[in-house]
Amino acid sequence: MSKKITTYLRENGRRREVTFQVPDDEPRRWGADELLRVVGQPIRRVDALEKVTGRARYTYDIELPGMLYGKILRCPHPRAKVISLDLRPAKKMRGIKAAIAWKEEALFAGEEVAAVAGVTKDIAEDAIHHIRVEYDVLPFVVDQDQAKNSRAPRVREEGNTQGPQIYARGDIQDGFASADLIVEATYTTPVVIHVPLETHGSVAQWNGDELTVWDSTQAVFSVRDALAQAFEMPKSKVRVIKEHTGGAFGSKLWMRDYTVIAAKLARQAGRPVKLMLSREEDFLCTGNRPSSVQQLRVGATRDGTLTALHLRSYGTAGITGGAGCSWPIRGIYRCENVKTEETDVFTNAGPACPFRAPGFVQGSFALESILDELAEKLEMDPLELRKKNYAEVDPVQGLPYSIKALAEEYEVGAKAFDWKRKWQPAHVKKGTSRRGVGLGTAMWFGAGAPPCHVEAVIRSDGSVTISCGTQDIGTATRTIMAQIAAEELGLDVGEIEVDIGDTESELYAPSSGGSQTAATVTPATRVALTNARNQLFEVLASKLGVASESLAIGDHRVLVGDDPSKSLAWADATRHLGRDIIVALGSRAPNPEGFSYRTFGAQFAEVEVDTETGQVQVLKIVSAQDCGRAINPLTVQGQIKGGIVQGLSYALLEERIMDREKGLMLNANLEDYKIAGSLEMPEIDSIIVDATDPIVNNVGAKGIGEPPIIPTAGAIANAVANAIGVRIRDLPLTPDKILMALEQQEKRAG
Amino acid sequence: MDQGQSKRVKRRGMSRRGFLKGLGSGVLASGFWHFGGGDSLLGNDQGERNTSLGPGEVPITLKVNGRSHTVKVEPRMTLIDCLRMKLHLPGTKPVCDRGECGACTVLLDGKSVYSCMMLAMDARGKAITTIEGLSSGDTLHPVQEAFIQHDGLQCGFCTPGQILAVTALLNEHPDPTDEEIRVGLSGNLCRCGAYPHIFEAVQTAAVSIRAQKK
């Protein structure tokens, strides 16, 4: 059964009443103006102490008695069949305790062929060189344009392309026919790699027929279930643990072969095996953000109203698909006539894996770029153009947004950035240091969803433990769960023990991906805590002879009626439990139907381009972003700024470079694969715009992991074009491209 | 390290907590800003001039976090592997293994170095400080305190290296400019992008260290 709720929210500075249905047993929703003591405060993360003292245990740090070190032999050819494999010379080596063969055919350079386990890391590495293997090297293709050619070697039997996947609404022919102006351009983006600092890897240990795996993952249940399947074991016999994960960004969402290999080696040796990938292996084999070639066409009327958007794109990750990038074009701005046609191209290179706002980052770069090209032709302020095409309802679903604070974000962002003064139409400026500005819009989901289960325990000594099979991948999951519990019980976060990252509890939570963790786990936590609190109240009510409805939570106290003299300190209240213990479950309710749940943001970038060297320095980024209720503004700020930093790195530096002749990645290291460091950092002014969403869930929170990376590259590319009067449509914006574009500009100018 | 990990524990989570408890103990404090140098180029190991050592294990003595440890290492063993696998100090993180990221930064006589690109043998006779030796008992080093306060971390994997790089930076520049901070940290990558918060933490730490010294 469900109940109808009428409440209000604050949106773009206005109060608006809303009505929706929620399940009967949901806790009272925290309203837009709820007075909260712990939630919404910038709280220090609860595991920071472990992390700053080196005591935080990552998978890489697990040491077990008798543990061996695993190492994988990888195929050096982009396509090959293993003709013969002789493990014996490796097996015979002193200190080698297990050796197994793996794949017989490699579809990209870096696929697993065999593996060994030895008593030290060095011995295992030595043994790899003693495995004798003969390959039949087969024709391959690593270039996406060559792969599209019908005569190219087949990566898959079905062919090297998949699609196009088509989305359409309205009629683009009508849309273009009614346009006063049409702009068309092609934008390209490279394959980029997640590069979590802790490489992928697992430690596997057998105890009889039970398997325990420590995995550097963002999805313990997904890994547990895949392992059970791989070993044809009941799920109850497999346990996956993840205490801390040294970065993931989407690349650790599922189990990969190394985990199974570690478990097989461990079984053969009868000893635990640790198998951590090297940095090079991590680059080659653990996923990427696919490339894109986006042919984009936009039509608009004189006043800037978009009449049609048409995208034809293709892209490659390597042997798997996932090159779609049309979401921003479909869903960020209002446009009645939209068509997107997207084709995956397969090449003999490492596979795709979701990477922080997959598809959005590529698509946003192209969309924000072409909007600025359009604005230039319309002689219109780019911000005005975006406001002109503000979507009041979700253009894809046709549903009203639960809340959309983008108008306020444009306003406060532009003000903080001083957009009105800083923006001037692109023109050929003088001097060798030229400044320019640009902007972009973020839109993402992050509403969370069931299932998710949380358990809360209150003991007679007053201690509280909350458990859930979720993960904290640096996103402060532990901290925000503790905040919810502390809020509900009137305690401090330090008084809440949070036990997560372990399948043993069977308290399912989804993968930490899609920015869904906060919005999935915290509402379930609230349910568990309100259930636990109500149970405590019932115990107290019978002991004190009062009605449980007369009890309430105060600061480290249980309040009885409105008589302060009767209130109990927390420790005294829980002492009434005696030998009893409170164990309460909470489950995540579905989000109310009839709404589109989104987060929004606006980013403004200012750059300086050195026209003699082609070097871009990003001077400043202003971000105005919402995420529903910001449970912990301190860690939300970290997420926002971190997303911007990755977006900047994508815009200026990153690219997987493949050698076409041998089919190998040339820059599988942190010298040649360049990621932004301290000297690339701009001033970042991040404004959290409150858009507490009382509809979406009982906390009012949405995810913040992905949104902030989305508009950064487009905003920077627009700023560069604004600075130098030439547009680079190919990421990354490296000095060579800018310098050559400026040379050509100069030649044209004579 | 034997934490009884091979036994499946009935109650969930307990084994991990048990696992954590045994760690971080036995670490002796070293001073925050004073690092004693070694007396001889070879430390305490004598009688090896112009002789061929290895390729098997040879005994070496390393002074780590104020304590001397004699361990046997092959000459090919890097300092990070020695710290993690021989001395069981896993706070120093392996990330690139090529001197390209800074996660393995330790202090050698107060100067920041990449422990992945240094042989353990070459660290003899130097005062080595790892993250485990930075705090003094329960009292955190001001840099650690500032990282917590400003949330200068997310996943935390680069954090030990960042903190040691900041410590070295503040040894040299007690009142650093923004530029000195950026240059000082330019050898340490953070993929989560915590740099803006780290910069704030450096300023705060600098203030508290200067205040402590007064």
Added chain:
Amino acid sequence: MRPFTYRNVETVEEAVAALGTKPRTKKAIAGGIDLLGEMKEQIVEPEELINLKTIPGLDTISDDRKKGLRIGALVTLVEIHRHATIQKRYPALAEGALSVGTPQIRNIGTIGGNLCQRPRCWYYRNRVFRCLKKGGDRCYAVEGENKYHAVFGEGPCHIVHPSDLAPPLVALDARVAITGPTGSRTIALDTFFTMPAQNIFGENILGRDEVVTHVDVPPDKINQRSCYLKLREKASLDFALASVAVSLVLQDGQCQAVRIVLGGAAPIPWRASEAETLLLGKRITPQRALKVGETAVASAEPLSKNEFKVPLLRNLIRRALLKLA
């Protein structure tokens, strides 16, 4: 890394003798960052490392107003960058040292190692490619990914010399002291480096049983100025896309003794001799600076993906000259 033995030597002679016994299996190690990188990638697999760091006396800078600087081969990059005389009288050298790697690398890396480091070419550094430098029969950069490769030098190998100290030191007319089995000698640094056509397996004249012991920088002349400009994609831990070191004497506004040396451009620090002559006895004007830059790159022969280096080098030269004017 494969197993190896390790030998601490305490004199240069011991080092030379040790390196000279089965020289193909030996490598000298100082800071070790370049060498360990090569060993980890299995580009070289020495059986023994000869540790030079235990040789006393090679880790100091002697600073004599008349004789100039004598920098021991074990002096670290941070010591060079921080040295008061170097900062004041040889700014190009201080700037070059600061531009190397990262603070951690500068704390460990030595001047000797920096001058003798091997190329960063990703074909050379990747064990799968058997390129010319590894005894193969071709340079993969010619048809391959050559954005970071040479625009001068005519091959057959197209590496760029990676050192950031070499261009300023050549510009400052430095000399390098070498000790081998037959004794010691000092040669001009610009004759130390070798082109691939002369010596495909190395980048300098150093024999397997020789070590660099010192670098000598002549005393600065009155009104001598110098600078080093380096452009890289990433502001730390990155090698030069292109760089330029300029040293000149400005007498009453007129240039004397001009030396312009390019980095990231050729298999050796590349002297722009013809361009230098355009400045002799002349004032530095924006037009002349541009002309010098254009002349310096006139003979460039870019590969398929590094044409940008031509305007980049031209612009850097112009900028460096105008900075010194």
